[in-house]
Amino acid sequence: MAIPLTADRLLTALRNEGLRVVEHRDWRTHNRNHKGPFGPVHGVMIHHTVTEGTQQSVELCYNGHSSLPGPLCHGVIAKDGTVYLVGNGRTNHAGLGDDDVLRAVIDERELPSDNEANTDGNRHFYGFECVNLGDGKDPWPAAQLEAIEKAAAAICRAYGWGAASTIGHLEWQPGKVDPRGFSMDTMRARIKARLGRPAGSTTTPIPIEEDDVSAMEVLTYRNEAADKRSVEETGQRIPDFYGYVVQTHGLARTLAAQVGALTATVTTLAEGGGLDAAEIQAAAEAGARAALAELGDALTNEDQEA
Numbered sequence: 001m002a003i004p005l006t007a008d009r010l011l012t013a014l015r016n017e018g019l020r021v022v023e024h025r026d027w028r029t030h031n032r033n034h035k036g037p038f039g040p041v042h043g044v045m046i047h048h049t050v051t052e053g054t055q056q057s058v059e060l061c062y063n064g065h066s067s068l069p070g071p072l073c074h075g076v077i078a079k080d081g082t083v084y085l086v087g088n089g090r091t092n093h094a095g096l097g098d099d100d101v102l103r104a105v106i107d108e109r110e111l112p113s114d115n116e117a118n119t120d121g122n123r124h125f126y127g128f129e130c131v132n133l134g135d136g137k138d139p140w141p142a143a144q145l146e147a148i149e150k151a152a153a154a155i156c157r158a159y160g161w162g163a164a165s166t167i168g169h170l171e172w173q174p175g176k177v178d179p180r181g182f183s184m185d186t187m188r189a190r191i192k193a194r195l196g197r198p199a200g201s202t203t204t205p206i207p208i209e210e211d212d213v214s215a216m217e218v219l220t221y222r223n224e225a226a227d228k229r230s231v232e233e234t235g236q237r238i239p240d241f242y243g244y245v246v247q248t249h250g251l252a253r254t255l256a257a258q259v260g261a262l263t264a265t266v267t268t269l270a271e272g273g274g275l276d277a278a279e280i281q282a283a284a285e286a287g288a289r290a291a292l293a294e295l296g297d298a299l300t301n302e303d304q305e306a
Helices: 007-016 054-063 099-107 142-159 186-193 215-234 241-272 277-304
Strands: 021-023 043-048 075-077 083-085 126-132 166-168
Touching: 007 021, 007 083, 007 142, 021 043, 021 186, 043 054, 054 083, 075 142, 142 186, 166 186
Parallel strands: 021 083, 043 126, 043 166, 075 126
Antiparallel strands: 075 083
């Protein structure tokens, strides 16, 4: 039976993993234990705060709000990677989730889909709220992602759990989307790699993958932000890498569609016997040259307009 870590053991585990930890107010005795037990514990759950700014996020997670009293987690992970401890014991972070998911976490096997809300997650999970708006656009700095990895690994190491004991809120409770902006599968891979080395070791992070935010959405968002800054600072739009990639991506897709249509036309002509081999080859080459010229002209014009 996995009993909760004492405040001292939790603090030591996090610091031994190489984390900068801040003890916020009376976190050691701040909990919701009067509403139910904390334990047996079986895993770690990751969330995003839907807020910005470290101090206000920490205070919100400590105090809670009118409809959900605090503490709202055990630790708040800031964008610079600092972990602020705000609760010790039962906290209001997980809510009701799927008992099938809990059993999978306990067995450390592949998670089933979360289609029920029938089990008290606040009793069984440590919770970390990570400062992020959760809109799919707010960035996840490398320092923050590393701190999430370390915090989860610290608790898993303390209990002898594997990386499969860490889940996202979206994997526990139907309708939840947090943490949004990175893949929990990739995060678990990072945690697994860390657990394979001594606590506090330096590791090479596995490149994080996005979840439901496509790469082009991220590039477009970054390009829009760069455009806004350049106009504000110089009065004109300055070309940037992300904008160039976005533009090239669109033009390449157009080119692919044109080549696809050309191929279909040539195939039809060949099957129908309307042209001989030389004429088919000439038509294909002319079409390809025209498409490439259009792509080149468009990119040139983009540079000039910028």
